[in-house]
Amino acid sequence: MEEIATRFAAYLQHRMPSASDVTVTDLNRIYGGASRETYRLNAAWKEGGAQKSRPLILRRDPVASLIETERDIEYNAYVAFHPTGLPVPEPIYLETELSWLDRPFFVMEQITDSAAGSPFNEDPYGAHADAIGEQFWTHLGHIAAADPKAIGFDKNLAAVAPDECWRIELDKWEKVIDEDELCPQPVARAAIRWLRRNAPTPASRISVVHGDYRTGNFMFNGEGRITAILDWEMCHLGDPLEDVAWAADPLWAFNNPERPGGMIARDKALALWEQASGMKIDEKRLQWWEIFNSLKGLAIWISAGKEYESGASREPILAFSSWYCTDVHNRVLATKLAVLNAEARA
Amino acid sequence: MKPEVTTVMGGYVGTLFGSILPHLNSEYSMGDTGLMAMSFMMMAQEYDRAADIRLQENEDMRAVFAHAADIIDNVGLATLLRKAASGVDASMRVSALNAANDELKAVLIELHAYVEHSKAHWAPELEMRIWSVICAGTERRKLDFPKLF
Numbered sequence: 001m002e003e004i005a006t007r008f009a010a011y012l013q014h015r016m017p018s019a020s021d022v023t024v025t026d027l028n029r030i031y032g033g034a035s036r037e038t039y040r041l042n043a044a045w046k047e048g049g050a051q052k053s054r055p056l057i058l059r060r061d062p063v064a065s066l067i068e069t070e071r072d073i074e075y076n077a078y079v080a081f082h083p084t085g086l087p088v089p090e091p092i093y094l095e096t097e098l099s100w101l102d103r104p105f106f107v108m109e110q111i112t113d114s115a116a117g118s119p120f121n122e123d124p125y126g127a128h129a130d131a132i133g134e135q136f137w138t139h140l141g142h143i144a145a146a147d148p149k150a151i152g153f154d155k156n157l158a159a160v161a162p163d164e165c166w167r168i169e170l171d172k173w174e175k176v177i178d179e180d181e182l183c184p185q186p187v188a189r190a191a192i193r194w195l196r197r198n199a200p201t202p203a204s205r206i207s208v209v210h211g212d213y214r215t216g217n218f219m220f221n222g223e224g225r226i227t228a229i230l231d232w233e234m235c236h237l238g239d240p241l242e243d244v245a246w247a248a249d250p251l252w253a254f255n256n257p258e259r260p261g262g263m264i265a266r267d268k269a270l271a272l273w274e275q276a277s278g279m280k281i282d283e284k285r286l287q288w289w290e291i292f293n294s295l296k297g298l299a300i301w302i303s304a305g306k307e308y309e310s311g312a313s314r315e316p317i318l319a320f321s322s323w324y325c326t327d328v329h330n331r332v333l334a335t336k337l338a339v340l341n342a343e344a345r346a
Numbered sequence: 347m348k349p350e351v352t353t354v355m356g357g358y359v360g361t362l363f364g365s366i367l368p369h370l371n372s373e374y375s376m377g378d379t380g381l382m383a384m385s386f387m388m389m390a391q392e393y394d395r396a397a398d399i400r401l402q403e404n405e406d407m408r409a410v411f412a413h414a415a416d417i418i419d420n421v422g423l424a425t426l427l428r429k430a431a432s433g434v435d436a437s438m439r440v441s442a443l444n445a446a447n448d449e450l451k452a453v454l455i456e457l458h459a460y461v462e463h464s465k466a467h468w469a470p471e472l473e474m475r476i477w478s479v480i481c482a483g484t485e486r487r488k489l490d491f492p493k494l495f
Contacts, residue, residue: 031377120491183444184451186480190458197462254491316381323388324489331484338477341462345470 001027004101005041008058011100012043015093019045019052030057032116032216032317035233036071037062040110055110057089061103063313072096073156075106077208077232080153086142087218088229111228114219117262119252124215124262128224133263134272135226136218140247141276143229144207144240153208157237163202165238170195170292173299180299180306187330188302190337191295200288203239204279211235213243215252215261241281244273245289250332251297251325291340294333301326355390359383388489399486400443404435406479407450413475414457417468423460426453454479 005024013022027041037060044053061071071094078091090109098104117124125132148154160168174192177185211234219228248269253262260266270281305322307313347354362383370376408431415427430453435446454476461473 028372029374031374183448184455186451186454186458187484189455190462190480193459193462316378316385320381320385323385324491327484327487327489331488334477334481334484338474338481341477342474345473 001029004039007101008041009043011095012045014100016045016047019047021046035062035231036060055112056092057108057110058105059108060101060105063103071104071106071233073235074233076155077153077210077235078108080148080151080155080208081143081146081229084142084146084151086139086146086229087227088232111219114221114227116217116219116230117215119214119216119261120254122254122256122262124253125220125224128220129259129263131224132220132226133259133261133269136247136261136263137269137272138276139226139229140210140213140243141273141278143210143213144243144273144277144279146208148206148208148237151208153235154237160206160237161202162204162206162239165203165206165242166195166200166288166292169236169238169242169296173292173296176299176303180303182302182305182309185298185302187334187337188295188298191291191298191333194337194340195288195292195295198288200239200285201282203241203285204282205240206237207240209236209238209240209242211243211246213247214249215263239285239289240277240279241286241289242293244270244281245286246293246296248290249293249297251294251328291333291336294329294336297329298326298333301329351393352390355386355393359386359390362386384491388491391489395486396440397438397443399483400440400447401435401438402486403479403483404433404443404446404450406482407454408433410472410475410479411450411453411457414461414472417472418457418460418464419466420460423457427457 005027008027009022009024012024013019016022022043022045025042025044027039030038030040032038039058039060040055041058042053042055044051046052059071059074075091075094078088081088082090089111091106092109093107094104095101095106096104123129146153148157170192177188177192181188210229210232212231213229217229217231218226219230220226248260248266250257250260252260256262258265260269263269264272274281301321304318305326308315308318308322349357362379367376367379367383370379411427411431415424415431418424418427430450433446433450435443437443458473458476461469461476
């Protein structure tokens with residue numbers, strides 16, 4: 001930790017030429033960020049005769065991770081949304097030069113006096129569940145309503161056609177399973193076949209898709225206000241219903257269909273999203289994205305297991321998610337697909 | 347091994363949560379320790395049932411293959427199914443049961459994909475039977491997760 005603090009202080013000194021005596025203290029690795037190493041720290045320096053300080057977050061690329069992602073696309077999501085009023089931390093620096101911390105990283109504002117709820121808690125928000133749920137789904141509606149080009153989100157991203165986004169995502173995650181499965185996966189393979197046989201109607205529009213919008217990936221304060229939407233590492237352009245389905249996935253907060261993610265009732269959640277996004281939910285298309293997202297989850301957990309088994313990483317979270325989350329998503333998908341296939345035969 | 351492995355695992359979980367975790371001063375180490383403790387709980391469940399789950403699943407798949415081999419209209423696949431159905435689990439080692447399970451699941455995937463596309467009169471019932479095996483397997487493997495954090 002001390003070495004990272006010293007090297008990061010040198011980096012800040014480089015980025016702030018008018019500052020002097022830069023120090024980094026209270027550096028602590030935050031638990032949970034399985035796709036990047038995330039550190040919270042306090043930076044202090046002298047500038048213009050005054051002593052200044054700022055709490056910061058450092059997100060460094062990992063040696064191996066749960067999800068392989070491009071940090072510049074994640075960083076750009078913060079750049080695009082920060083000026084819009086959506087609660088995201090202010091992005092400060094993106095650095096790809098390896099000499100500073102051996103791996104690429106970016107720096108952003110640290111949101112203080114807030115915490116994230118655990119996705120493995122039945123009631124992660126307690127008395128604030130209603131208030132947080134209303135904000136959660138409304139913010140997601142606003143993300144869907146944002147014009148990707150107008151806010152600069154589409155920088156470095158290939159254009160996606162409304163009738164192609166499902167195929168792009170399905171191809172991507174099928175490839176992950178092909179490459180990383182440690183044993184044959186009958187449920188995942190059945191899901192892929194079902195998804196291809198039942199292609200959804202085209203997206204009503206191409207939106208920003210957060211890609212991992214769920215319980216655990218946002219912070220809230222003691223008054224029950226969402227203060228930061230985080231973990232944009234899987235963001236992309238696509239069908240906004242992809243995010244709706246992921247946010248409502250049964251894995252988060254123990255498969256409570258009445259309160260997806262441990263927040264508000266599903267019907268109310270979807271109505272709030274429709275109101276904020278200005279879009280109407282097509283139930284059939286949403287169902288496709290729900291099956292897809294449980295498959296995407298499986299792909300992530302399968303990949304995590306491969307990372308652990310191969311020795312690329314021995315982070316306990318990789319083994320844990322490969323065991324527990326695979327178990328949940330296999331069961332969720334098998335139950336749903338058995339019914340859907342029986343209905344199709346009837 | 348006495349005390350039973352499940353008892354020891356449960357004890358270790360208590361030690362990790364009660365005696366070790368509160369004395370750690372790094373958030374990351376606390377997170378790792380908590381996850382390892384919960385993984386121990388899952389290991390304890392799996393230790394007791396691992397062989398039984400795999401044995402049952404392998405038998406279920408072989409029964410479906412034997413049934414399917416007699417009714418499907420694909421000679422090559424029927425031959426593969428008969429061969430897979432004729433296997434036996436001679437060793438109760440989990441590694442041996444896993445190896446057999448992997449081979450059987452690869453055949454199950456092939457059969458499942460074939461049946462899904464079939465319009466034959468036997469296809470709906472066989473497809474339901476395959477789903478029944480898959481669903482039973484996912485239920486058997488269900489891990490009771492301790493709702494702790």
